[in-house]
Amino acid sequence: MKVLIFNHHPDCSLYMWRAMKEIGLEVDFATEDLTMKVGFPHSSTKNNKFEVVNRLYSPEEFNPEFKNVSFTDKISHDLYLSIQPEVVNIFGPYAYWDAQMQYFLRNFGHINVRKSCNHPEAQKFGFKFCANWIPNQNYSLDNPKLITQLITQHQLVQETEELIKLQDSGYPVVIAGGDNCKNGFIRDTEILPKTSMLVHNKQFGINCYAVCKALDLGIPVYMSKATKQIIGFDDLPDSLFLFKEELSILDAYNQSLSINRKTIQDTYRSIYTLDRTVSTLKECLK
Numbered sequence: 001m002k003v004l005i006f007n008h009h010p011d012c013s014l015y016m017w018r019a020m021k022e023i024g025l026e027v028d029f030a031t032e033d034l035t036m037k038v039g040f041p042h043s044s045t046k047n048n049k050f051e052v053v054n055r056l057y058s059p060e061e062f063n064p065e066f067k068n069v070s071f072t073d074k075i076s077h078d079l080y081l082s083i084q085p086e087v088v089n090i091f092g093p094y095a096y097w098d099a100q101m102q103y104f105l106r107n108f109g110h111i112n113v114r115k116s117c118n119h120p121e122a123q124k125f126g127f128k129f130c131a132n133w134i135p136n137q138n139y140s141l142d143n144p145k146l147i148t149q150l151i152t153q154h155q156l157v158q159e160t161e162e163l164i165k166l167q168d169s170g171y172p173v174v175i176a177g178g179d180n181c182k183n184g185f186i187r188d189t190e191i192l193p194k195t196s197m198l199v200h201n202k203q204f205g206i207n208c209y210a211v212c213k214a215l216d217l218g219i220p221v222y223m224s225k226a227t228k229q230i231i232g233f234d235d236l237p238d239s240l241f242l243f244k245e246e247l248s249i250l251d252a253y254n255q256s257l258s259i260n261r262k263t264i265q266d267t268y269r270s271i272y273t274l275d276r277t278v279s280t281l282k283e284c285l286k
Contacts, residue, residue: 218261
């Protein structure tokens with residue numbers, strides 16, 4: 001089977017691309033020109049590079065797993081994958097929609113098309129479950145100190161105001177994710193190794209990658225219990241998180257400084273495996 005991926009978010013594309021290659025499928029990425037030509041409003045592929053916010057990285061710079069990816073501006077595939085719902089109207093029965101946003105999950109489960117999401121309750125919303133996966137990362141700092149929030153729409157998250165106050169009071173807070181954020185754009189892979197606790201109480205996406213990367217590095221994540229369930233982390237034990245209902249940001253941060261990071265990392269990696277992603281993808285492709 002030949003699959004064409006329309007890249008609208010490199011992290012979302014990576015886990016699907018890697019699992020499809022593991023299965024033995026022939027996988028290409030659509031160029032920006034082809035993406036726009038067929039009718040998508042946006043592409044995160046530009047000049048055969050991957051866009052993160054408004055920065056461009058070669059595929060291998062974005063992640064070494066992307067070595068030797070191929071791009072095409074031709075339509076000659078058996079299946080067309082996108083995280084955007086437009087793929088359904090553009091490619092009909094040849095479409096594969098991998099939903100990544102809460103709005104899509106809760107409003108479009110009725111659409112009769114091959115579709116998946118990486119929320120453990122996918123079936124409840126009318127989707128098939130395809131498990132998320134990220135490559136293991138190298139952790140380089142023994143004593144990270146930062147309280148980090150990574151989100152482009154920081155003004156929509158209640159915790160931002162408190163984080164700004166803590167930052168103004170001298171605490172090592174970083175609020176990043178886009179040029180409009182207090183600390184501008186910083187790639188998650190650059191800031192997380194310096195982070196003691198990730199604050200991530202946003203409820204827009206599904207299985208958010210900032211959370212996945214933090215847990216893979218053994219970093220506890222601060223959010224509400226409701227957020228953990230809503231965004232699709234109920235297949236992970238509560239011990240990997242620090243909950244808003246139980247602790248203030250500052251109390252949670254102080255606790256994170258002495259937490260057993262190896263336990264968090266080992267637990268996360270034992271559940272979010274490439275084998276699980278591959279097996280769930282095979283079910284989605286039936």
